[in-house]
Amino acid sequence: MKHADFTLTDDLIYLNHAAVAPWPKRTAAAVIAFAEQNSRYGSHFYLDWIKKEAELRQQLKVLINAPSVDDIALVKNTSEALSFVAYGLPWQEGDNIVSSNEEFPSNRLAWQSLANQGVEFRQADLSSSKTPEEALFALVDSHTRLLTISSIQFASGLRLDLERIGAFCKKYGILFCIDAIQSLGAVQFDVQAYNADFVMADGHKWMFGPEGLGLFYAKPEARDKLKLTQYGWHMMKDTHNYENLPWEVHPGARRFECGSSNTLGIHALSASLSLLLEVGMEIIESRVIERSDYLKAVISANQQLILLSNQKSQLKSGIVIFKHKSIANEILYQHLQQNGVVCAMRGGGIRFSPHFYNSLAEIERAVVLAAELDL
Numbered sequence: 001m002k003h004a005d006f007t008l009t010d011d012l013i014y015l016n017h018a019a020v021a022p023w024p025k026r027t028a029a030a031v032i033a034f035a036e037q038n039s040r041y042g043s044h045f046y047l048d049w050i051k052k053e054a055e056l057r058q059q060l061k062v063l064i065n066a067p068s069v070d071d072i073a074l075v076k077n078t079s080e081a082l083s084f085v086a087y088g089l090p091w092q093e094g095d096n097i098v099s100s101n102e103e104f105p106s107n108r109l110a111w112q113s114l115a116n117q118g119v120e121f122r123q124a125d126l127s128s129s130k131t132p133e134e135a136l137f138a139l140v141d142s143h144t145r146l147l148t149i150s151s152i153q154f155a156s157g158l159r160l161d162l163e164r165i166g167a168f169c170k171k172y173g174i175l176f177c178i179d180a181i182q183s184l185g186a187v188q189f190d191v192q193a194y195n196a197d198f199v200m201a202d203g204h205k206w207m208f209g210p211e212g213l214g215l216f217y218a219k220p221e222a223r224d225k226l227k228l229t230q231y232g233w234h235m236m237k238d239t240h241n242y243e244n245l246p247w248e249v250h251p252g253a254r255r256f257e258c259g260s261s262n263t264l265g266i267h268a269l270s271a272s273l274s275l276l277l278e279v280g281m282e283i284i285e286s287r288v289i290e291r292s293d294y295l296k297a298v299i300s301a302n303q304q305l306i307l308l309s310n311q312k313s314q315l316k317s318g319i320v321i322f323k324h325k326s327i328a329n330e331i332l333y334q335h336l337q338q339n340g341v342v343c344a345m346r347g348g349g350i351r352f353s354p355h356f357y358n359s360l361a362e363i364e365r366a367v368v369l370a371a372e373l374d375l
């Protein structure tokens with residue numbers, strides 16, 4: 001039986017939240033209502049849209065435990081926010097940035113593109129030390145300006161100890177940047193406990209939002225270090241005073257929002273977050289981990305399948321990777337897709353990423369479908 005908050009069709013087992021999640025019922029309803037309102041009244045209710053935007057900022061503040069809504073900018077996606085940091089910081093030749101060799105391209109390309117300014121991008125092999133955190137620390141030296149890492153690795157499910165990394169960065173005066181797209185909406189997150197300087201994530205994965213609307217958290221001292229790379233009316237301190245000359249830049253993270261908001265996306269993401277916050281992130285995290293633990297147990301017990309997910313960290317995520325003993329990933333992936341299991345091919349295997357609403361029975365059914373394939 002499907003969860004009451006979702007209308008996913010019965011012939012699908014949806015295990016792809018680490019890629020793009022389905023919308024909850026209320027999100028679809030919010031988008032339909034917005035479309036109807038817009039088509040009948042245009043922007044007549046613009047002030048309500050501004051209120052919805054403020055509500056979304058408040059929800060995001062709660063989700064990441066930010067000290068203030070002013071620390072959060074609404075951005076297009078993770079990549080845009082990473083680029084704000086990469087192109088905002090005043091680099092000097094010889095500086096280096098420490099990261100891992102498991103990052104999604106967005107958390108690599110922005111930094112590698114600084115090579116022409118003499119900035120080195122160092123990629124730790126996270127399995128090369130006793131802990132993945134120590135593998136990162138081993139690459140740090142007196143020229144390290146920033147450490148950037150995915151909170152949970154997209155192709156292994158490895159979850160980093162952000163508190164430990166944040167404490168290390170603080171001790172050595174290094175900026176700490178977190179690509180949190182595989183965490184937000186799946187597990188609890190606390191920018192203050194992690195001493196994070198910059199955090200970014202798009203809303204379309206575990207947060208159940210639409211593509212193209214994400215958040216960029218920047219701590220006040222850290223955001224003041226960033227040179228602005230985009231300009232427009234929306235970043236003014238006195239946003240709606242269009243005649244003001246000269247103008248002042250917004251003191252908050254809103255300075256990174258140069259133009260009109262993604263109002264449709266804001267209505268959708270706010271509806272999705274209302275579900276997560278209503279259930280509570282503590283409960284969501286425990287259910288996500290219960291499901292990934294269950295998946296790991298069922299996969300490990302199956303003679304035909306091999307569990308690949310990184311087991312080194314004590315911290316758990318919603319991502320589980322496995323492969324078949326004798327069947328190629330491409331064939332197994334096709335078989336699963338054809339049988340209604342929505343998943344991805346990542347990290348040398350098949351990636352299952354269940355969310356809190358998936359039933360244990362459907363998760364087991366997906367594993368049985370993977371194991372039953374016989375050539």
Ligand SMILES: Cc1ncc(COP(=O)(O)O)c(C=O)c1O
Nearest residue numbers: 077078079104106150154181202
């Ligand atoms: C770790 C990570 N970062 C970033 C992204 C996507 O970035 P964007 O929000 O810019 O599309 C993904 C998508 O798979 C991801 O897994």
